[in-house]
Amino acid sequence: MTDPVSFARSLRQNQTPAERRFWALLEPWRSSGWHFRRQAPMGPFVVDFVCKRSKLIFEIDGDSHYGADGVARDARRSGYLAGLGYRVVRFSNDDVMGNADGVGVELMGILGAPGTPT
Template sequence: MTRPMVKLARALRKRMTPHEVRLWARLKTWRAEGFVFRRQVPLGRYIVDFACFTPKLVIEIDGGQHSGDDHRAADAIRDAWLEAEGFRVVRVWNMDVYNNMDGVLTAIRDALDAGLRDMRQP
């Protein structure tokens, strides 16, 4: 991990989007259950919005710019790299964080549960 990446990640933590702040408030409460999330985490050449290392899960909150072809292609490359590193990737839309938080949390919980099941299998 390069020094500029660490510096950028720290800066991003200080200026999280309202959507990230809202989801972060919920993810922090899962620490008591053993799910420790970190925010704005450098992984390889990327900085992911949220990561839980046990099980390996990345959560990305996407705004409307991610619906364009260029962003979709870049996101697919990024997701493929993260998956090759053993991470599950859950992508949620900004507006779902406000309009469907229960659905977002259910999708994240399902991915966490699936990751735990995979860890237990030989």
């Protein structure tokens, strides 16, 4: 397997449509000073979006995450990241693509209104 940094770089260059849309949904917060990284290596994993200062991770999950193997893998991954002090929030690809307004409302509940300090 390639090193985590190269792997993360390749994921950033080949984002899914849901990841691109979620990045756009984060724009009001990013513009007001929140710093998010896309496809960031964290230990043995690469997380979709992370705000290290706020210890917050957003994962955008496709179909592979909803089978028994995917659920077990995600539980191990979330446990590891929680052990580092991070809160992991998951959205499905379907939510991001089909209910962007609802995802935006959830982001407001988690991050507060854009422009609020981190």
